[in-house]
Amino acid sequence: MDRNPLDLAGIDDLLSDEEKAIRDSTRAFLDKRVEPHVADWFERGEVDDIRGLARELGALGLLGMHLEGYGCAGLSSVDYGLACLELEATDSGIRSLVSVQGSLAMFAIHRWGSEEHKQEWLPRMAAGEAIGCFGLTEPDHGSDPGSMRTRARRDGDDWVLDGAKMWITNGSIADVAVVWAQTDEGIRGFVVPTDTPGFSAPLIKHKMSLRASVTSELVLDGVRLPAEAVFPEVRGLKGPLSCLTEARYGIVWGSLGAARSSLETARRYAVERHQFGRPLAGFQLTQQKLADMALELVKGQLLALHLGRRKDAGTITPTQVSLGKLNNIRESLEICRTARTILGANGISLEYPVIRHMNNLESVLTYEGTVEMHTLVVGEALTGVSAFR
Template identity: 65%
Template sequence: MTDPFDLLDIPTVLTDEERDIQATVARFLDDRVRPNIAAWFAEGHFPRELARELGELGLLGMHLDGYGCAGVHATGYGLACLELEAADSGLRSFVSVQGSLSMFSIWRYGSPAQKEEWLPRLAAGNAIGCFGLTEPDFGSDPAGMRTRAVRDGADWVLNGTKTWITNGGIADVATVWAATEDGVRGFLVPRGTPGLSTHDIENKLSLRASVTSELHLSDVRLPESARLPAARGLSAPLSCLSEARFGILFGAVGAARDCLHAALSYADSRVQFGRPVAGFQLTQRKLADMAVSLNTAMLLALHLGRLKDRGDLRPEQVSVGKLNNVREALAIARECRTILGANGISLEYAPLRHANNLESVLTYEGTSEIHTLVIGQALTGLAAYR
């Protein structure tokens, strides 16, 4: 079976190191995840022991330097995300939240003591982190957050609720963003801190092989040493989101590739009217259109990766990648399901599982509407959010 990326010889534009990263991650997923992912999705289960295995592979915070992190360049990290999401968006979400939200917030804005305490443990998978920004009434408009941090002597007292927090129920440390009289600030809240409780969100139809939770903070008292000293204003959490969105724009390509692989294999083996359905014109048109869309998304991801490697990637460019690649991946997943016919609704085949997951990816880390407005502002110079 032809690899869809061979259509434009995409593997030839990758470096040897990049191909090695992809191959190493793919082998791990083939051995450890793919035989189990359908059952984990059906059961709504994320095996916590995977954190240490991912840490041993060097995937947690792999694009960061020091503190046990691999220090891989941005494109290599993106390609790892591609392979992770080709297995399941929930797995890529875990790695993104751990590395690009939890660890990045500490690495970029934390004190030396905070970095020494948490980053080596998080990189090894011996600790799990989460990122508390979204609230029940404030998702796309985080500036309206109601979580408050108030000074009380030498301490801070936090009250509020965060929701749709990946890893929340299993996290050993939460990066929590709260409004103060001096603007938004970030705080590290360890598991077991009095006043902190979590509640896992059940009955999800998407990202089922992932833990999603609410965080409740009721008079959570923290010392000044828990505050991220370099994080000042809303730009701090938004910069963390840009890191995570970069992984998403690669990851979505992986989900789409996995769907197209499934559709190609099925169309080649499924016989109707005396021959494989891959030989019919309507099926070939679907496959051709999806292959063109997939390769275009991959080239966009690689271009943005090269820009990030040079230090030239701008937030609106990340929005272009996230908006286009997730939208196209979701369309590919749905179209691949049609090629599989009734069999496509079974967990035996990946496309509908990917489609369900991508429905969440479409709206988290910035909805399509918000990314459209980011691009619109870049083009016109006018903000249209309100």
Template identity: 70%
Template sequence: MSVSMARPDPRDFLGVEKLLSDEERMIAHTVREFVTDRILPEVAGWFERGEFPRELATEFGELGLLGMHLSGYGCAGLNAVSYGTACLELEAGDSGLRSFVSVQGSLAMFPIWKYGSEEQKQEWLPRMAAGEVIGCFGLTEPDAGSDPAGMRTVARRDGSDWVLNGTKMWITNGSIADVAIVWARADEGVRGFIVDTKTPGFTANTVRHKMSLRASVTSELVLDNVRVPGDAVLPGIVGLKGPLSCLNEARFGILFGAVGAARSCYEAALDYTLTRTQFGKPLAAFQLTQSKLADMLIRVNRAHLLALHLGRLKDAGELTPAQISFGKKDNVAQALHVAREARAMLGANGITLEYPVIRHMNNLESVYTYEGTNEVHTLVLGQSITGIGAFK
């Protein structure tokens, strides 16, 4: 069989897009166009000012991006690869915007869809899918990050009601959320609660002075004798399996999303070095530059192939939590390497918001940590390989 002599597309070197179905490819192009037209002209300003425009929620809803991998209740019911591909294109715009979509769909909507009563699903999911109601996910605490079993937030029964007390930290969307999925210790184990953020005793304090995910809202949640009715509890789950299953859904979106951030940085470096002239020729004509571009190209395409493979496994019902850890750990690490390399290749221009690289690089430092630190995913893989847990 002959080998084609055509030059591969430097922006999709292995032709990964050809491996997508027509519907998956259409979703990729639609989200990419939205990011190009709506996000990229504004995102540097949002990042610099530390703001997330709330109207984006309904715009995401109109595109069908919120809870798109869930079925019914106004959700699109698309496959896992479609969801992952949308996350990839969103994060090519900004990690914070992909975080919003991930938290809304995988951390706030998914537990209601998976573990909620029919009444809870009907009440919340259609409005959340439309972006009319914004959700957040309250698991992490000031003293319980990687060890959620150490949470101190408690829920006690009081007649037919529940009363919640505790503090949650590093909560995406917290200060703009209309509803919070709060996980707390009860007598029978960890339970999830749907909490209207207007409930007395509920306070959300925005985290300031952060240098990463600035186009995303991060908050502290304080629950001071927050009283919720008995039907606010998610009836379908007791124990840490509940929140951990939600995190797996979010981590799946991250392992795709990181590819988008890496691709954006690689393309910025490619465009810059092709047009920037030093010593009488483009930077791209130097051997060291080409070596760096080739390395970045390999990392981006390899990460994309891994994400697509894991997406196909998820759609087949065969994806394990350890395999999600594999993808999240390695793809974020590859994306960080590409971002740091691109930052250096752009020289002084690499630290300005005129280019996307420093924004992606700073954002990826958070992505490296959240939804399971790199070290936690390492131990998940270690336990899967050996059968021995080494978390304690």
């Protein structure tokens, strides 16, 4: 072969040496630190020394890596995307740890917080010394955050928060939570230290997806905060939705990592596994599956890179991010499912990463906007007619 079989289109030629170096250093770290353990973590539903892992990710510059100042690396959107791809090629749960920290909690504070919020939290979060979570989704309100029931009321100079959030990555290990709540002034965001009385974060168990990730409920029972805990300017859904757009961009890249890992596993298996006297790769149906998977991976990578360049140029739109998330997660999940068929019965074993990636992507398909929501975003862009209600 004259090319890397996972880069038939030569996409590497479109990357700078710096971009490749960031990608390769991320890959080297994951191969050494996470790959030997991640299947066991997934099976047990527990990541060993997750705080230590967060500090190592911080030392590598991966936490809030695309943010400027306050100890953040200040790298490009493409750099961040390539890192997300490598993280999710190892496991979606590990990528979720990084993207919730950087693109939700840190981004919210960086974009909407006061200077005091930024100085207090961002340097420690960038170093992995403090872990953040992002409380928007509620038990009864996922795709419709505007109907949230969590309430913040003024009491003298303080704010008092009551309510609950659901499916919150990092919640049970977080030192700080960005929580969005209804107020008499509209939806507002609050920086909530998790040791505040009345705050608790019960762990969500019995998951069959994202098992190498901490997922929690947030319970706010009379959580009293000082006046300065609120984001000073932003009101309404503009604040949380801007954060979701930021996180969705990482998924555009990250989901392709799970797809690439599954494709490479299936390709190697097809070459090495023999049936009926020859390798599986010698059968036309197997080659059709591999070719179709490779084609969708290439298209997804080109779309991600195009959106990354637009983001770095400041010209990307939320609709374009929805387009990328809708396509890439949907096609990545289909790649994982097809790869599973090539492995046959071995495809359901954690000795191979495919079933783990497949299960994880079932969560990624839903969070940061379901297929249905992103379909309607694209549909409205095409027609000018909103079909959300």
